[in-house]
Amino acid sequence: RAPTWPGVAAEPAHARGSRLAPPPAAFRRITSSCFFTSQGVAMAEPSVRRAHEADRPVLERLWLMFRHDMSEFGGTLPGPDGTFRSERLVSALGDPGWAPYLLTLGEHPAGLAFVRGLTGPVRVLNSFFVVRGARRTGLGLHAVREITARHPGPWEIAFQERNAIAARFWRRVATELAGAAWTEERRPVPGRPELPPDNWISFAVPPAPAA
Secondary structure (H helix, E strand, O other), X not given: OOOOOOOOOEOOHHHOOOOOOOOOOOOOOOEOOEEEOOOOOXXXXXXXXXXOHHHHHHHHHHXXXXXXXXXXXHOOOOOOOOOOXXXXXXXXXXXXXXXXXXXXXXXXXXXXEEEXXXXXXXXXXXXXXXXXXXXXXXXXXXXXXXXXXXOOEEEEEEEOOOOHHHHHHHXXXXXXXXXXXXXXXXXXXXXXXXXXXXXXXXXXXXXXXXX
């Protein structure tokens, strides 16, 4: 996972805690509609929206960036055509139990998120990625809040302990969303005994109060 707080990638290894200190002083959200990078450059208002088939070309490009970032931690190499496996992208756009999301800053695509398990008892944030130029802006946490709120109920997210930045980020997410009411456990990677176990955090997101 890319070593930049907080926009880090998330996925179980086979598909590919403690509180975090406050965000760095360089991160500032000055107004309700303007985010700033760590260099103090103003960025457009973030948006998180459900992706559709028409978004496939953009998602495919973001997916390549995501898988490239993740290859550092799983040793994954692209295929002979220069692309990475994309079964999850196909499922996200075509399976009724999945939901793909596109993260944007103004007119610029800035990340993706795939949710699975919508037809089952537990939602899983299967893939999550923020492009490097949009990291350290608060977009990552903002996107997770938005997405989990749209699918209330039990949630699970996997990460690898060796990706220290991601581990801190996801533990912070769990604390932000669920307070102390979250758990973490290590689970073997199915079919990959040579890999270290994945860390899985679990928490619940309540439905929004009735108006």
